[in-house]
Amino acid sequence: MSASVSIRKRLASFTLDVDLQATSETVGLLGASGSGKSMTLRCIAGLERPDEGRIVVGGRTFFDSERGIDLSPQERKSALLFQNYQLFPSMTVAENIASGIDRAVTRDDRRQLIAGLLDTFHLRGLQDRYPAKLSGGQQQRVALARMLAARPPILMLDEPFTALDEHLKASFEQELLETFGRFEGTILYVSHDIDEAFRFCDRIAVINDGHVEDVGLPGRIVSHPQSLAALRLSGCKNISPATRLDEHWLFAESWGIRLRCDEPVPHGLTHVGIRAFFVSRAEQDTADNVFHAVAVRTSESRYERTVMLAVSDDTSRADSERYIHWKIDKLQPSPDGNVGPGDRVTIKLPGDRLHLVCGSAKESAPADA
């Protein structure tokens, strides 16, 4: 079972142009809000009509503009899982789960199927409740059970964790992973969260402005992002427009510094990034990629603290662009732990940890998420 999507659709703010091939695997569609990832799911589900292209799922052609094929959402029956679940408030849990079951299924099979799903998703005893009486986590599980009961040829989930409380996420994660493991077919998982995508997906497709900019294994997307959007979405906090100086040197405009990069600097370089975890305290005072900086602000979380560092005095740039985020692990005893605002520090931006991306000028616009 596989899926092949190649569609174009003109939209108000951009043109959706998605090419995606998937086998029996979980593919994460990672993108900021409004990047076109939900629209892609809607096109596959038949809720939106692409201007042109082809959608084939599990050997069945859903859409083909050349051959004039355009199956209705009912015929595709993709049982898309919406962000807010969209359970039917006027139906009980059991009725909701049963709502997508094919009419050809006999009454006994239907009952068995529902009972099985109630068990799998720990909903036993709740079958006669209405959705308004369920917790967020229970609603989530009903939605998942309803999707599976419909036996869709592809699983499509649109940010299933968004509406869920933080403490419910962990327990639901395991159920979702098991569900994915049992499903034979393509799973498309839409998210804007790299950690989620990393956990659930075999591959990640980075979507920006309606285009798939980068597809690859989650590890590769994080270690070698190929586009500005991938760099941003993979959680890199320090990103600056950059220009190539020579084979190994570049200039980072936001920070006003020259950086030496171990790998060759490509000619079309537009941005450089370095993850906040890889910024470190310098041992020597003068060396390549070592800079004097002033700690401006700190922000604490449970196990780490982030120090905002100003490396240049150029105040014409917005603070958020100018500062370098330095993340310190609080569990490791180190003198860095007590760096506070106003302190002067010498930091190193390791040349083997720099991410170099070549993107178009348009992509330098700040992401909206």
Next chain:
Amino acid sequence: MSPRCDLRLPRDLEEPMDTIATYFAEFDFRPLAVSLKTSLVASAIVVILGILAAFKTLGAHRRLKGWLDSVFTLPMVLPPTVVGYFLLVIFGNSTPIGRFLIGHGLRLIFSWPATVLAATAVAFPLMYRTVRAAFEQVDPDMLDAARTLGFSEAKILRRVLLPLSWPGVMAGTVLSFARAMGEFGATLFVAGNLPGVTQTMPIAVYFSWASGDLVTAGVWVALIVAISCAAVFGINGYMARGNRFREADAAR
């Protein structure tokens, strides 16, 4: 009050009671029957047409939606006499539709079905607008979710939209019923004032007043006010109860 007055009271009352009894014994109640029959049939038609029209416009494209919306609302803003005029233009005995109906044994104009036609025309926009407003409160994503689960459009209407819009549907039904019962101008135009056939209560009010019978006019006014109040208070009470699935579990 003096004791003398107390003694005389029963005898004083006897006479007016007799008068009232004789008055109502001779009273022509047929307008009440005509009105109830007309409003019930008209609101039944309006409920079905209004729901279907609201459902169709909901799924229509934006420009078509605006156009349909205007057309469906027109009878509400036009004077009823104008609606009556147009009904005559469309259904009059010499028009193609009128001749077709006559050919099939229905002489519509100045017959009882014409009261239903007039009441339907003026009550329809109330049902349509109330139901459409209720439909629009339902998240479009929920309808899309239903589609991807294989629901046909009819099933979406029946299982998703209507249960969620039930208070709006009820409100629209009562409003349409009350409006149909209060219909005067268009009815007079297309159905006339035939006692026992097309004479509805509002028409009875007007003609008894015009002939100087103020008491009869007053009786009809009181009846209309009573029925309308009952309908409005009834629907308010019903709506205050809320939906079972919002309030409680099915198990309880």
